[in-house]
Amino acid sequence: MKKLMLLLLICYFSKSYAQDFDFQYDHYSFIVTDLKKTGDFYANILKLKEIPHPSAAQGFRWFSIHGNSQLHLIGKDSVIRQNNKSMHLCLATQNLDGLISYLEEKNIPYWDWPGKKNAVTDRADGVRQIYIKDPEENWVEINTAIHD
Numbered sequence: 117m118k119k120l121m122l123l124l125l126i127c128y129f130s131k132s133y134a135q136d137f138d139f140q141y142d143h144y145s146f147i148v149t150d151l152k153k154t155g156d157f158y159a160n161i162l163k164l165k166e167i168p169h170p171s172a173a174q175g176f177r178w179f180s181i182h183g184n185s186q187l188h189l190i191g192k193d194s195v196i197r198q199n200n201k202s203m204h205l206c207l208a209t210q211n212l213d214g215l216i217s218y219l220e221e222k223n224i225p226y227w228d229w230p231g232k233k234n235a236v237t238d239r240a241d242g243v244r245q246i247y248i249k250d251p252e253e254n255w256v257e258i259n260t261a262i263h264d
Contacts, residue, residue, distance in 0.1 A: 151191035
C-alpha cells in the first residue's frame with residue numbers, strides 16, 4: 117500500500133510540474149525610421165489590416181496577421197541595421213503565384229533564398245518561398261507553408 121501511495125504521489129507531482137504551455141505566435145516587431153512610409157507598405161502593398169495600439173501611443177503602427185498574430189512597427193530616429201535575410205518576418209499564403217504577379221505589377225522585386233532576383237525557392241519539403249524587402253530594407257519571407 118505504501119508503494120502505491122508513493123507511486124500516486126510521484127505521478128501527481130510529476131504532472132503538476134510538467135506543463136504544456138501551448139504557445140501561439142503573438143507578434144513580430146521592426147524598428148523603423150520612416151513609420152509612415154513603412155507602415156503604408158504593409159497596409160497598402162501587403163494589405164495587412166492596421167489595428168490600433170492599445171494605449172494609442174505615438175510612434176507605433178500595429179497590423180493584424182490572421183487572427184491574433186501581429187506585426188508591430190516601432191518608430192525611432194535612428195536604427196542600427198544588420199539586414200541579414202536570416203532575420204525576417206515570415207508570412208504564408210496559398211496564392212504565392214498571384215502574389216508574385218501582383219509584386220511584378222507594382223515593380224517590387226523579390227528574391228529566392230540564395231539571393232537570385234525575381235526567383236522562387238522550392239524547398240525539399242515542397243514549400244515555395246520568396247523574400248521581399250520593406251522600404252526600410254527589412255526582409256519579409258512569404259511562403260506556401262499554410263498551417264491550419
